[in-house]
Amino acid sequence: MKILVTGGAGYIGSHAVVELHQAGYQPVIIDDFSNSEESALAGIEAILGVAVPLYRIDCADEAALRSVFAAEPDIAGVIHFAAFKAVGESVQKPLAYFQNNVGSLLTLLAVMKEFGVENLVFSSSCTVYGIPDALPVTEATPTKPASSPYGRTKQMCEDLIRDVSAAPDNTLHTILLRYFNPIGAHASAKIGELPLGVPNNLVPFITQTAAGMREKLTIYGNDYDTPDGTNVRDYIHVVDLAKAHVVAVQRLLDRKASExxxxxxxxxxxxxxxxxxxxxxxxxxxxxLNYSIGPRRPGDVPAIYADATKAEQVLGFKTETSLVDSLASAWKWQQTL
Structure with missing residues (x-):
């Protein structure tokens, strides 16, 4: 089965491509390298021993996207990762985030419908919950106003998918994966998180500081209502997360979804x-590690972590990697850079 992976050269996308191939699928990558590095392709090839087909396009370019679907007539499903993803940056550049994240999904859904591709795994985020009233959050936890334009784009994309799916002529089958904070790298250290410029995420900033690339880590706020005053997140190993996408694809193809x-x-x-x-x-x-405490960062939610019961019981997915092992893999990856 051929699976189109938008943003397939990115951090999560590259790991998903590896897991898809190793599970017997044929991944096809779309990436415009606006938020990724071409070196990821070499890493994927080194792990798999084969080159994965690549189309260097912007998902918001309808003509270019149509050409991909025309060239790959037997696409069984799409995993849509391609998006801008930094909470802090989205506060500074909201228009770019709405144009890219929502615009690319609109284009993708239109082209999928035109070419009769019915299965979609969408890369959503725990940011859709806003600042939750209770923890952990379940899938039934009400979504609240997002704390950042990035989170709002994910809410809008989810709403867009639901509206399209409610149409009388709908043939789309979608799984929304709301994930939390991916960290770590592939065990081979051939692919990992490779931020462009100054990292927006915690773990690459930690590893770059330990490697001497950054003078120190700034922790944004220590006066939150949490056990030690700093933000609480749910950190999932990126390979575990990638495997969840493979399970979701199989669920769609097997038509096991209940809605x-x-x-x-x-x-x-x-x-x-x-x-x-x-x-x-x-x-x-x-x-x-050399670190200091700084002021809170705009857009940050004080604390959020998952109730993962539904994923385990319905999707058949459970994480396997500990926090320490995840961070060890991130450090191993950093040392190759």
Whole structure:
């Protein structure tokens, strides 16, 4: 089965491509490299021993996207990763986020319908919950106003998919994967998180600081209502997350979904504070980290982590990798750069 992976050269996308291939699928990558590095392709090829087909296009370019579907007439489904993804940057550049994230999905859905491709796994986010009233969040937790334009784009994309799926002539089958904070790298250290410029995410900033590329890590706020005052997140190993996409694809192809749009949280089921992550990294790497406390960052939710029960019981997916092991893989990857 041929699966189109938009943003397939990105952090999560590249790991998903590897897991898809190893599960017997034929991944096809779309990426415009606006938020990824071409070196990921070499990493994928080194792991798999084969080159994965690549189309260098922008998903919001309808003519270019149509040409891909025309060239690959037997696409069985799409995993849509392609999006801008930095909470802080979205506060600074909201228009770019709406144009890219929502615009690319609109184009993709139109082209999928035209070419009769019915299966979609959508890369959503726990940011759709906003600042939740209770933790952990379940799939039934009400979505609240997002704390950032990035989160709002994910809410809008989910709403868009549901509206399309409610149309009388709908043939689309979708699984929305709301995932939490992916970290770590492939065990081979051939692919991993490779941020362009200054990292927006915690773990690459930690590893770059430990490697001497950054003077110190700034922790944004220590006065939140959390065990140690720093933000709480649910950190999931990126390979575990990639495997969840493979399971979701298979569920769609097997027509096991109970409704046209299914939603699953994909996380570990427990949260860790930023300081706990720092301590776990020091344990995993043997490195002492230089860090300081700074002011809160706009758009940050104080605490959020998943109730992963539905993913385990219905989707048949459960995370396998510990926080320390995830951070050890991130450090191993950093040392290859």
């Amino acid at each position: 046209p749009v299914e939603t699953f949280n994909v996380g570990t089921g427990h949260g860790n504070t930023v300081l706990e992550v720092v301590q776990a990294f020091e344990q995993a790497s043997g490195q002492k």
